[in-house]
Amino acid sequence: MTALTTALARTEPVAWRKPKRHGGLSAWLFAVPALAVYVVFLVYPALTSLWFSFTDWDGLSPTYNVVGLDNYAAVVQDPVVATAAKNNLVWTVVTLTVPVVMGLALAILLNGKVRGKPILRLIFYTPAVLPLVSIASIWGWLYNPQYGAINEFLRLIGLDALAQPWLGQDSTALAAVMVPAIWLRTGFPMLLYLAALQGIPKELYEAATVDGATRWQQFLFVTMPSLKPAHYIVIALSLIDSFKVFDLIYAMTYGGPGTTTQVMGTWMYANVFQYYNAGYGTAIAVVITVVAIVVSIPYVLSQTREHSR
């Protein structure tokens, strides 16, 4: 909060001749439609969920009892929540680092002397525009134990022993769901890094060469520092995004086999719409949302600051 207040306090001089004054009623007429929609369909429901999380509501009955923190106590003891939280963490780490590193590597390659740059760029970003359900379908189909292309490929190259039900067994299910996530999330860092790399002045490299810097030193001391804003955006947005994981898991494994691939989002869904524990389900959603908000606040603050300069 202090950061916010300092951000609020800092006002840069504006090139506006009149003394600073507020826009008054007309400004609000512009703001109200979007703000009303935002409050009614996002802020209010989110706060209502917070309220439900203190009740034993089943999601159907007209009445419910307030049970205080009971749901949260149950969350802490729920072994599936432990699995889900661990999966969320693994998911975040893997689907953040792998796509970012691969995206950076691809961007550096593409920024060199490469032919067919536009088409290559097009290919790498394509998965990102597909509906997650279709990505789940495509990969579910590739993973099919009997007719899937992946097992077929393994058999063709003589690795029959490695052919297995990728999505159907505990040992591989989570990894198998993360592969499509990596497939679809590598394009965005690549695009950002490519744009950032193209913005680095050539003179910096020339100067480094004159000073006798090796390629590796150039990468460490010229490229990486120049990419700082890109790193920041890529990591912040990937992080924010990773908390929202739902569609892929829901459509590929539905949290299974058993509860092996449950994440907070899907476990919340199961509790609300399958077991009719709306109070408990919303408590799970509240937990993950609070974590997401806390982690993202520095990014939101920096955006607010930048946008008010």
Added chain:
Amino acid sequence: MTSIAPVAALPEAVVSTGPAAPDTKKPAKGGLVTTAIVAVVALVWIAPLALLVVTAVRPLSDFISTGPLAWPKDFTLSNFADAWRIGNFASTYRNSLILVLLKVPLGVLISAMLAFALAKLRIRFGRVIMFSVFLGLTIPIYITIVPIFIMLRTAGATDSLIGLMGPYLAFGIPFEVLVLQSFFRQVPDEIIEAAKIDGANSWRIFFTIMLPLSAPALVTVGILDAVSTWNELLFALILLNSDNSKTIPVGLLNFQGQFANNNTGLAAGILIAVVPILIAYTLLQRYIVGGLTAGATKG
């Protein structure tokens, strides 16, 4: 809303992005090795989609007898006809299109209005509003799902596309405001001052100066919004239950279950669902890439 999410933004440097990339036209001499490496990776990347296309145009019997990786002996288009009919794509397509056509322009308009108030009208509590709206980027959709379901059931708006409009608009607003606000800020105050002296009020300035000057940003935001609206699953899954009101992602989900044993039909169905978005992306990628990368180049 979904994962392409967006991003990004902060097109602070958009205006100056141009001259930075003077793609040298020198014939790439040492580029063959790099090109080969990237091409191999690209091949792996596109393989699932390529395989999908090949599978969609072969008969099921051919697929089963020679396996998923063999080059087809026969080609057919009947998978598409089957998938189209059984997957009820006529109605899911219609519904998704209606949603996008209603939601995107309206969402961009109200977001642009708010962004204008924040960027140029010195609205009171501007920074608090911005902070609260940007915070929306971080809120997972699923925390709102129960109250929204109840709200819409009370209003009798479940199972209707109109019912989806509210939540879809709300979850689109943070990103749209983020991007549009930075574009609007770059419009010089002098232009607005001059218009004011000529007697233009805020609405006139908004519609005749801000929007036309920010057309590229509006297009980018509109496209990204259309993609996430087209792809959204969770709200649609919970709020729509009759077959006639389902959208593409929900329809595809059901379809996936029905076609579990018909691999070629499933491939055709998936293609039917993604082709419009692939075409739109290929044609409009310039705007998408520009919008997504705008923030990366400053500093």
